[in-house]
Amino acid sequence: MIQFFHVYKAYPGDPPVLSDINLNVEKGEFVFLTGPSGAGKTTLLKLIFCAEKATKGQILVGGRNIARIRESAVPYLRRNIGVVFQDFKLLPHRTVEDNVSFTLDVLGVPRAEAREKVRRMLKLVGLEHKADSFPLRLSGGEQQRVVIARALVNDPTILLADEPTGNLDPALTVEIMDLLTQVNVRGTTVVVATHDATLLSRYQKRTVRLERGQIVSDEDGVKAARRMAAV
Amino acid sequence: MSVLAKATYFWRSAAVGLRHSPFVHFIAVTTIAIALFSAGMARGAARMLDNLLASLGGEVEVTVYLAPELGEDEVHGMRSRVEELSAGQVTVVPPDAALTRLRTELGDLGDALAELPENPLPATLELRVPPEKRNPAALQALAKELRALPGVSGVDYGEAAVERLTAIARALRFGSLVAFVVVLGATVIIVAATLQLAIYARRGEIEIQKLVGATDRFVKAPFLLEGLLQGLMGAGVALLGLWAFGRLLGPTLGQLFAFLLGPGVGTAWVEPRLALELVGAGCGLGLGGSFVAVGRFLRV
Structure with missing residues (x-):
């Protein structure tokens, strides 16, 4: 589903942010990207949804080489990728329902159909009773669930989450991670960037560790959890 | 979609x-x-x-001075010719009328004209130019055509003012x-x-x-x-x-x-x-x- 072949990313005058990245994420897989701040986790995610372009190497998403993709084709690629950010990126003056239906507006889904889909998605994330609330009146966990609903409402094949629990307390963190696991069980490929070691131990998923822009380990969930426990 | x-x-x-x-x-x-x-x-x-x-353009008039030797019939013939050529409105001013007008315009000095042995003024045609020809180029072309007519001794249309x-x-x-x-x-x-x-x-x-x-x-x-x-x-x-x-x-x-x-x-x-x-x-x-x-x- 997602393949990196000798990918480099560098900004002029700076050392490379990513060096010789080789990675293969299968369809329906759940992968943690971990590593210290500045390791290149966010940049790697950005390369997948074309917010950044690779300096060198090939990246295949759904079999399509996005390292050479035309600018005008990027929006169509993004419609298959849901993205969840640490800082939510919700529109404060729009209701929860409007925020979630934003993705469907872009696709030109008729209003009645969009409303139906949004209600279904809000039910999935447990926020159907908050449809008419404004984001700033919600807790951090609820806001993040709205973001997940927005990312999933058009049934993307891939969900990317960049530190989705970074601003949340432990209880809300579990709530969000359980939701992402549930989404993965339904068939969506999920890639989560996090530096929270407790998540890796608790959820025991494949873990790719980045340090200084390079992949230093790529382990299955059990092995990674065992190593985390030993540390 | x-x-x-x-x-x-x-x-x-x-x-x-x-x-x-x-x-x-x-x-x-x-x-x-x-x-x-x-x-x-x-x-x-x-x-x-x-x-x-x-x-202001309505005031633009072309004055056609005719040769003194033209008789009354020839003057009226010229009038028809000029009307045809310009598509304008032409008024004939006979020599006597022209002299009377000049005397009036000169005021007290006009009496001096009575001393003249004969009327020196020729018959003239006063042409009121149609609106589409009230521009320097058209007036110039019209004047040229009028000057070329036999029996015309001069043409005046206030060239400088129009331009x-x-x-x-x-x-x-x-x-x-x-x-x-x-x-x-x-x-x-x-x-x-x-x-x-x-x-x-x-x-x-x-x-x-x-x-x-x-x-x-x-x-x-x-x-x-x-x-x-x-x-x-x-x-x-x-x-x-x-x-x-x-x-x-x-x-x-x-x-x-x-x-x-x-x-x-x-x-x-x-x-x-x-x-x-x-x-x-x-x-x-x-x-x-x-x-x-x-x-x-x-x-x-």
């Missing part, structure tokens, strides 16, 4: 945009209205200038065109700057739109519609202003300048064609301004 759903979204989004930044949009609408009001006023002034030229009048009109028209272009350019810049503020206020929304797969055209469309709506509103305000100006000050202006410009000065300042032109210009200004403004904010 529904086109109707997208169109509905664009209009809804444009309306939300106007509601969320009322002051910014007020500035843009006011700027467009002032520019279009000025354009409408300039158009009115141009119409006055045309009236002025027509009234000066036309040059003044041309300079005024060119000056107002340059001023109009400058005002339009400034308006586009101001509208673009104000719209950039509105777009900046919605940059978060644009960023999310781009992240969930909106194309550049999709992001631009509501802002272009906002510009279009601003242009329509600006044109509406300008037309209202011109109508009010015509109603309140038109009659007074008509009275003040009637001696110079003739009747019709105080008539309608807003005509259907002008209204259409101003609405078109307003839409162009709004769209142009928003097009310039929106380009900068699409890179995410």
